[in-house]
Amino acid sequence: MSTVLVITPTYNERDNLPGVVARIRAAVPAACVLVVDDNSPDGTGLVADGLDGVHVLHRERKQGLGAAYLAGFRWGLERGFDLLVEIDADGSHPPERLPAMLEAAERADLVIGSRWAPGGRVANWPRRRELLSRLANGYVRRALRLGVADATGGFRVYRAAALERLLLGGVESRGYCFQVDLTLRAVRQGCAVAEVPITFVDRTSGASKMSAGVLFEALWRVTVWAWSPRRRPGGRAAPTADEPSLPPRTGGMSLT
Template identity: 55%
Template sequence: MTTAHPAALGKVCVLVPTYNERETLPALLHALHAQVDAVDLDVLVIDDDSPDGTGELAEQVAARDPAVRVLHRSGKHGLGRAYLAGFAWARAQGYDTVVQMDADGSHQPVELPSLLRAARDADVVIGSRWVPGGSVRNWPWHRRALSVGGNLYTRLLLGIPVRDSTAGFRVYRMTALAVMGLEDVASQGYCFQVDLTLRAIDSGLCVTEVPIEFVEREVGASKMGGDIVREALLRVTWWGVQRRRRQVTDRLTREVSWHRATE
């Protein structure tokens, strides 16, 4: 069942998880103000006790800017848990729409208005690199191959139409999150994004992709490691096996029921 959507997005909160993003966070917050000043929008910085003082810097910004809030977490617990904490905080504060956005400059604030416009007619909007009009900048060939291949593997194995299910620049209606069964989400990293994509589709929600240009970070180090890739491969494979098994079981059940009905 697809949700009916009012044109208005209501109160919007941009969730920005951080871990050692002191050098890039101020520019992101400034750019967000410049792009979406006509929207009732706040920013929640979710800091995992960054050793470089990102959390303290965010507090300094929040002291001057009432649209910026800070949620501190004790230690580095992963991207998935950071977003789940942000979803819970935004729900408790009465927000109607949440945005997922990286703090490293790879997600450009100039792209946000187009995602928000698409959210007027959708439950979930994904800023996609791999739909027509989408692109990446400054990626080596092996990163491009890993992303394209991983998304193709995910799409074929899970049988879903989304072309960039690992994308992290997203908009969620709070009403969508409420029916996606987030209580048992355990995945992290890119796999977290695939997990939520799958849950949204299986919940009958309207998921749409909007082309964006993804820009490789110029400051700091990427947090993508082998453990993140392995988690995604293992979980997606397991989910795919489960889905195929259910499909076979459902088909056999329907055939048995049909034969019994025609005897």
């Protein structure tokens, strides 16, 4: 049976985190949960410490979504997990869809919980935000020639062996573009990519970290990748000081 690590990065999510963790456990009781907290001013890290059976990585400062996930990936790969899950802490990603996504991961290297695949949808989003997301995904899909409906989606399952290959050489993307970066790497490397439709529900508590500026910065980077193939992600860059090379996987798990 595959071992599963669910990684949720947090920054000022103290009101949402306990409920999300409870839903994850109800959906996949055997999964381990890792919270990666970027020193949240609201004390989210302390809330995470108080949740039974939850592992917590406390980071010194906010460095972006991608950096938080990379830290979580390293933690999980070092401990030999077979499947690594990305999920937001704000409740927008439905943990109840995890069983279907994990089942799909038996045949795929990357599974995306997709808002825009047939059967997927969003709820409680302002029309303007939905339009921006649809346009952004359409642009990414066409500019990079990806056959993926939701390349920017952040609800994902990676097979560990595939993830190790995708991360070889380091990943420079940190924010909104992080998901596109890994999707492009997966497609270019011939990984099997599957999409499972989900209903994405807008958060009811706390403030979104997304802004038009962040979105357009990401689309600018996609444009550079589209027009300059040599600058596309693919493992050519050396790891940064905050992103050391990933160690080899160990055979078994040693949770701390």
